[in-house]
Amino acid sequence: MSLLEVKDITVRFGGIVALNDLSFDLDEGQITALIGPNGAGKTTLFNVVSRIYEPTEGSITYDGQDLLAMPAHRICRVGIYRTFQNLALWPTMTVLENVMVGAFTSTKTSFPQAALRIMGARSEEKATKRRAYEVLEELDLADVAFHPATGLPFGTLKRIEIARAMIGKPRLLMLDEPASGLTHSEVDELSATIRGLRDRHNLSVLLVEHHMKMVMAISEQIVVLNFGQKIAEGTPSEVQKNEAVIEAYLGADAS
Amino acid sequence: MSLFLQRMIEGLSNGAMYGVVAVALVIIFKATTLINFAQGGLAMFGAYMANVFAIEQGLPLIVGILLGAAVMAVVASGIERVLVRPFDPANHLPVVLITFGIAYILQAVAAWKFGTEFKSFPSPFPSGPNDHIEIAGARLRYERLGVVLVLMIMVGLVHLILNKTKIGLAFRAVSSNTESAKLVGVKTGRTLNFGWALAAMFGGVAGGLVAHFTQLDSGFMDKILIFSFAAATLGGLDSINGAVIGGLIIGLVESPVQPMVRDYVPGFHFLTSDLALLVAFLLILAVLLVKPAGLFGTTRVERV
Amino acid sequence: MIKLQRPWILGLGAASLVALGLSIIHLLNKEKAGFWPFLAILAIAGLAGATLTAQRAGEPVLIVNEGSRAHRTWQTAGWGIFAFFVVATPYLLDSFRVQQVNKSMYFAVAVLGVNLIIGYSGLISLGHGAFMGVGAFLSVILVEDYGFKLWQTLFVIIPLAFVIGLIVGIPALRIKGLYLALVTFALSYAFPTLLKIEGIDKRTGGDLGRNISLDKQVQPGRLKGLLGLNGLDAPAQEQIYKYWLMALVTGISFLLVRNIIKSRAGRAVIAIKENQIGAAVSGVPLTTYKVITFGISAVFASVGGWLYALLFSEANPNTFGPLLAISLLLALVLGGVYTLQGALVGSLLYVFLDDLRTRVTLTSVAGWRPSFFQIAEGSPLTQAVLGLVLILIAFFAPGGVVFIARKVRASLIRVIPTIPTADVVASAAVDSPMSEPEVATTH
Ligand SMILES: Nc1ncnc2c1ncn2[C@@H]1O[C@H](COP(=O)(O)OP(=O)(O)O)[C@@H](O)[C@H]1O
Numbered sequence A: 001m002s003l004l005e006v007k008d009i010t011v012r013f014g015g016i017v018a019l020n021d022l023s024f025d026l027d028e029g030q031i032t033a034l035i036g037p038n039g040a041g042k043t044t045l046f047n048v049v050s051r052i053y054e055p056t057e058g059s060i061t062y063d064g065q066d067l068l069a070m071p072a073h074r075i076c077r078v079g080i081y082r083t084f085q086n087l088a089l090w091p092t093m094t095v096l097e098n099v100m101v102g103a104f105t106s107t108k109t110s111f112p113q114a115a116l117r118i119m120g121a122r123s124e125e126k127a128t129k130r131r132a133y134e135v136l137e138e139l140d141l142a143d144v145a146f147h148p149a150t151g152l153p154f155g156t157l158k159r160i161e162i163a164r165a166m167i168g169k170p171r172l173l174m175l176d177e178p179a180s181g182l183t184h185s186e187v188d189e190l191s192a193t194i195r196g197l198r199d200r201h202n203l204s205v206l207l208v209e210h211h212m213k214m215v216m217a218i219s220e221q222i223v224v225l226n227f228g229q230k231i232a233e234g235t236p237s238e239v240q241k242n243e244a245v246i247e248a249y250l251g252a253d254a255s
Numbered sequence B: 001m002s003l004f005l006q007r008m009i010e011g012l013s014n015g016a017m018y019g020v021v022a023v024a025l026v027i028i029f030k031a032t033t034l035i036n037f038a039q040g041g042l043a044m045f046g047a048y049m050a051n052v053f054a055i056e057q058g059l060p061l062i063v064g065i066l067l068g069a070a071v072m073a074v075v076a077s078g079i080e081r082v083l084v085r086p087f088d089p090a091n092h093l094p095v096v097l098i099t100f101g102i103a104y105i106l107q108a109v110a111a112w113k114f115g116t117e118f119k120s121f122p123s124p125f126p127s128g129p130n131d132h133i134e135i136a137g138a139r140l141r142y143e144r145l146g147v148v149l150v151l152m153i154m155v156g157l158v159h160l161i162l163n164k165t166k167i168g169l170a171f172r173a174v175s176s177n178t179e180s181a182k183l184v185g186v187k188t189g190r191t192l193n194f195g196w197a198l199a200a201m202f203g204g205v206a207g208g209l210v211a212h213f214t215q216l217d218s219g220f221m222d223k224i225l226i227f228s229f230a231a232a233t234l235g236g237l238d239s240i241n242g243a244v245i246g247g248l249i250i251g252l253v254e255s256p257v258q259p260m261v262r263d264y265v266p267g268f269h270f271l272t273s274d275l276a277l278l279v280a281f282l283l284i285l286a287v288l289l290v291k292p293a294g295l296f297g298t299t300r301v302e303r304v
Numbered sequence C: 001m002i003k004l005q006r007p008w009i010l011g012l013g014a015a016s017l018v019a020l021g022l023s024i025i026h027l028l029n030k031e032k033a034g035f036w037p038f039l040a041i042l043a044i045a046g047l048a049g050a051t052l053t054a055q056r057a058g059e060p061v062l063i064v065n066e067g068s069r070a071h072r073t074w075q076t077a078g079w080g081i082f083a084f085f086v087v088a089t090p091y092l093l094d095s096f097r098v099q100q101v102n103k104s105m106y107f108a109v110a111v112l113g114v115n116l117i118i119g120y121s122g123l124i125s126l127g128h129g130a131f132m133g134v135g136a137f138l139s140v141i142l143v144e145d146y147g148f149k150l151w152q153t154l155f156v157i158i159p160l161a162f163v164i165g166l167i168v169g170i171p172a173l174r175i176k177g178l179y180l181a182l183v184t185f186a187l188s189y190a191f192p193t194l195l196k197i198e199g200i201d202k203r204t205g206g207d208l209g210r211n212i213s214l215d216k217q218v219q220p221g222r223l224k225g226l227l228g229l230n231g232l233d234a235p236a237q238e239q240i241y242k243y244w245l246m247a248l249v250t251g252i253s254f255l256l257v258r259n260i261i262k263s264r265a266g267r268a269v270i271a272i273k274e275n276q277i278g279a280a281v282s283g284v285p286l287t288t289y290k291v292i293t294f295g296i297s298a299v300f301a302s303v304g305g306w307l308y309a310l311l312f313s314e315a316n317p318n319t320f321g322p323l324l325a326i327s328l329l330l331a332l333v334l335g336g337v338y339t340l341q342g343a344l345v346g347s348l349l350y351v352f353l354d355d356l357r358t359r360v361t362l363t364s365v366a367g368w369r370p371s372f373f374q375i376a377e378g379s380p381l382t383q384a385v386l387g388l389v390l391i392l393i394a395f396f397a398p399g400g401v402v403f404i405a406r407k408v409r410a411s412l413i414r415v416i417p418t419i420p421t422a423d424v425v426a427s428a429a430v431d432s433p434m435s436e437p438e439v440a441t442t443h
């Protein structure tokens, strides 16, 4: 059963066509990879799903709902969480507090409740803090919990973004280049982490990544973009054999 | 009818002055998305300088006003280089603090050096009791028509500078995309510096024209600055033509429209000219509510 | 995990702090200077010495687990010093100076509102002087014309200020950029003219303003004895009584704001400031949160205005114009943007600095008297000092005084946060606001 249906999505920026008539389905419970050279439009698709960019044409259906009818802040309420290629953390807050913001939709304390610390504000705060810490533990980040979310290695910051997404209990997790800046052994660890998260939390994953070894190892389904156009789709072995894909990646780093 | 025409010219000439200051604001906003809250202060000081050059030193008034504006252009260029450039323009607070700091200092120095009492200031145009042309019984005064003329010259000039000179083209490149301009080798620092100087020049000329109608004191540009904010918002904060048209519209609202409503629409007798500031404020609110980009402005897509 | 090296450094720090506070209080009273200036210098040297020694060691003097006994002792000591000065200040200062402290308090509550919007939301507002005006005028008008008791007016002022905040905020906050600054700056100029409109001026008194008549003003009441006012002269009684009322309201205001910023809602507000897109994908409705925060900040400004009416029993349209708004900004950045204590510290500094600048006379510099340097008392040039301070802060102390104080504290103590567990969950925040003893004495 497909969880996310992307249909005929086109995005234009002035003269640039960032996405051209893109359609694909994402199946529930699977890890789907979205690959393609730089500038292919992968991040643009994430931004369309997050309702940050308005597509010129097309529709996106998630679990039977029309995503394009929702404002950006509603997207995570239906269970879609994401990370960013270039990070979107809050540097003056601690790592723990960053993750606590990720729990925004699953908590309720309003301004008046917070100001007067009444009606469960206190206990909810405690519970959120505990949950955030548990998520950090699960992602091996407990030792930086009280560190400000800045000045840490890039790979760590990217994992903090995963933690921030995970506390919201996503159904669909979208990861934009989670392995960038990691060493080979760290990439392998990350692969195991993503798989583990998927298995333990019944996730569907949409993964954008340039490390082909990782993509081939963990994804069940791959969509290949080039210049905003889908050029191939299929299982890792199918995609690896595809002429158009080999063409597009010729000279590109395919290790 | 003749009264209406007379008021209309009055409105247009006021609007022209708001327009010129609004153009100054827009020049800086376009390039940096910053608002220079010292724009009024710089213009005020320019007018005092004009007073020094023309009245105290005896130079022709036009020369005095231009010299005053030129001095303020140099001052603004120095301010940009020393006080503004060290800061990231995306971080608004420091620049707000600095431009307010400068406004405070300019006002304090003007009040201290030139006194706190109002000073009258001549017009560069004939302004005697008989200096007007009469059309259909309306007396169109030269001092009013002259201001509109100056506006037209200045707008022509700014377009000429931005489209025909090298630094002007560089300025447009920086305004539309600072990063790409940098990539093709435009010296952004120097270009923005030029923008500040140009804006202060505009403000300075406006100051020299306004002073005749309001008299000179250390706060005489405050009200004009608010009207110019309204004008720039109405026209679109990143549109030079918009600023001019916005200024003229506000001038017309202030002069023929408002008194007419007051005089002829029952129940609006409270609509005196003291209320102009309130009207300007409400206008800003309304524009942002209905058409936030203004009449001629553009909105930009934000990159993630 | 607890470590305490050279405890005498802590002792020296605390003693210097108390000494500094006491000497400032005595110097303010303009009594015979005596040995107080020397004590002040000594105290400053003591503080600097303690800090430098601690910094040279490369490690804080005291390292404690959060919530441990040593930590609690430190906190108690800090709060103790703070409480001592809160209680002692009105009785040690003469009534003119108590009035200045009171002034700092109404200022501080308004600055607290400004900080919510500038510091925590990252949006620049220059219109909070007008919201103070809303509070001050409603107090006077409701008391004089509608028979309210002063405290009852709060029930009208708070909701109304919130709604006015929404009306101003909604148009400006849907768009990114300096639009709020622009709108609120215009508001600062428009507000006094609004109050002088024919018709409205019947209520506001127009250019002359309105007073609360003598019989309706706040008078030292039943608590006289408890507050130790018996036997003091009338101005002292009045100022000290108002000091306690204002301290109560100020304290509550700080508590409310602290609770907000340390909560889900507060974190969402800060998240919007630091990365708008990150906040949006985490589910924060951006515009709604910005607008609500602006409304709340308007409420605190209006309560500041209410305190103004309590203190001065009058309101004048010309008070609540652009100059006041800029003063609020100045106080905020003096104390420290994006810090809770900054509002109070900055307001105290601002009020005393502003007073000082109007008394300054400069007739010669080191015996050399060029006419350029002669400044008469109350010369308009002294206003340039305020502008200069704004520029200097932007360059050299963007975090204000509180930021410096925090550095000092960090060299003295490090608190190791407690890991949140299922049973015992302690506060994870390293900075528990208001726990700094520095706050107490920085004026
Ligand atoms: N906000 C934007 N404005 C203009 N062009 C954009 C914007 N966002 C993306 N693009 C363009 O769209 C194309 C696709 O970009 P992107 O989706 O970031 O590629 P990828 O993530 O696959 O590397 C690029 O040519 C990029 O320059």
Ligand SMILES: [Mg+2]
Binding pocket: A042, A043, A044, A085
């Ligand atoms: Mg990308």
